Amino acid sequence: AQSVTQLDSHVSVSEGTPVLLRCNYSSSYSPSLFWYVQHPNKGLQLLLKYTSAATLVKGINGFEAEFKKSETSFHLTKPSAHMSDAAEYFCVVSDFGNEKLTFGTGTRLTIIP
Amino acid sequence: EAGVAQSPRYKIIEKRQSVAFWCNPISGHATLYWYQQILGQGPKLLIQFQNNGVVDDSQLPKDRFSAERLKGVDSTLKIQPAKLEDSAVYLCASSLGDYRGPFRGANVLTFGAGSRLTVL
Numbered sequence: 268a269q270s271v272t273q274l275d276s277h278v279s280v281s282e283g284t285p286v287l288l289r290c291n292y293s294s295s296y297s298p299s300l301f302w303y304v305q306h307p308n309k310g311l312q313l314l315l316k317y318t319s320a321a322t323l324v325k326g327i328n329g330f331e332a333e334f335k336k337s338e339t340s341f342h343l344t345k346p347s348a349h350m351s352d353a354a355e356y357f358c359v360v361s362d363f364g365n366e367k368l369t370f371g372t373g374t375r376l377t378i379i380p
Numbered sequence: 381e382a383g384v385a386q387s388p389r390y391k392i393i394e395k396r397q398s399v400a401f402w403c404n405p406i407s408g409h410a411t412l413y414w415y416q417q418i419l420g421q422g423p424k425l426l427i428q429f430q431n432n433g434v435v436d437d438s439q440l441p442k443d444r445f446s447a448e449r450l451k452g453v454d455s456t457l458k459i460q461p462a463k464l465e466d467s468a469v470y471l472c473a474s475s476l477g478d479y480r481g482p483f484r485g486a487n488v489l490t491f492g493a494g495s496r497l498t499v500l
Contacts, residue, residue, distance in 0.1 A: 284405070290424060301488075311423070311471065311491040357422055368489065370422030 269294045269359045273371035281379045283352065286330075288374045290358035292347040300341045301359040301368070302332055311357070319339065328352070351380045382406065384492035386472050392498045396462035400464045405453070405474030411435075413489065414447055414457050415471040423471055429455065462499045469494040 274289040274306060292298060302314040315326025322334040328351075332343045358371040385404040393399050405412050411430050415423035426445065428436040432452040440447070444463070449455040459466055473489040 303491075308493070310493045311473075311489075314490060314491075315490060367425060367428070370424070372420075373421050 269298065269360045269362050269367075271360045271369060271371040272343045273356075273358050273374050275374050276372065277375045278375065279377040279379055281351055283347050284350065286343070286348045286376065288343040288356050288358075290341045290343065290371060291339050292341055292358070294360055294362050295363050299361040300332075300334060301361070302326065302330070302341075302343050303357045303359060303370075305355040305357065307354075307371075314343070314356075332377045332380065342344050348376075348378050350378050350380065352376060384472055384474055384490055386470075386492035388495060390496050390498075391494065392500065393462055394500050395464055396461040397456065397463045399462055399497060400459075401455070401457045401470050401472075401497075403455045403472030403492060405455075405472070406422075406490055409474035409476055409490075410457050411475045412449055412454075413471075413473040415456070415473065417471055417494070419468070425472075426457070459490050459497075462497075464499050467497055467499045469496045 270293045272291045278312045280286055297319055300317040304314050305311050314330050315324045315332055316325045317334045330345050331342055332341055334341055353359045353376055355373045355375050357373050360367050361368050384406060386387050387402050387435045388451050391399055414426040417423040426440045429449040432449050445459055447457045471491055471494045472490045474491045
C-alpha cells in the first residue's frame, strides 16, 4: 500500500531564507510523486511531479524536489522564500500504473516578514 | 483552458438534511474524482470515474453518499442524510487519464476550488 508522511505540520521561515518541507513515502512499486500547494480559499495547484525521469525535479515558482530512493524521501525546497509562498503544501504518491493518489496530511508554511 | 467548475462554493445545512454538489471537469478529461478534505487533513478520495464508469469507490460511505456521471462529463455528489462529521470541503478534480508514453502512471490532476459544507 502506498502512503506519504509529511514530517512537519507547520514550518515558519523568514522572507528571503531557504524553505525545506520534508516528505517520506512508502510504495510497493516505482512511484510517481507530486507536490501540490493550496492557498486559502483556492483549489489545489500542482507544483511539480516526479515520474522516474530525472531525480531532481524543478517546479513552478522556484520550487524543486529531489527523489532519493535510498531514503524514500521527496523533500521540497526553495532557495529564497517569498511572502506569496505562504500556503498549505501536500506531498502526494501514486504507485506506477495505479491511478489512485494518496495525500499526506499537509505542511502549513508561514513566511515571517 | 477553462478550469474545473464546482458549485455551490458554500453550503450550510442541518444534520439529516440532504445536499448535492456539482462538478464540470475540463473538456476532454476522461477521469473525474471527488475528494473529501476535512479541516486539518489531506484530501481523501471518495470516488473516481473513468468516463461514466466507476473505477474506485472503496472509501465512499455508500449508505449516505452517492455520485453519478451519467454522460461521462459533469458529475453530481449527493449526501443524504448528512451527519456532523460530513462537514468538509468537497473537491472535484479531473485528468486526461492517459497512461501511455513516458509519463505512464503520472496522474496529473486539476482541482476545482471546492465546495465547503457545514453541517449543524
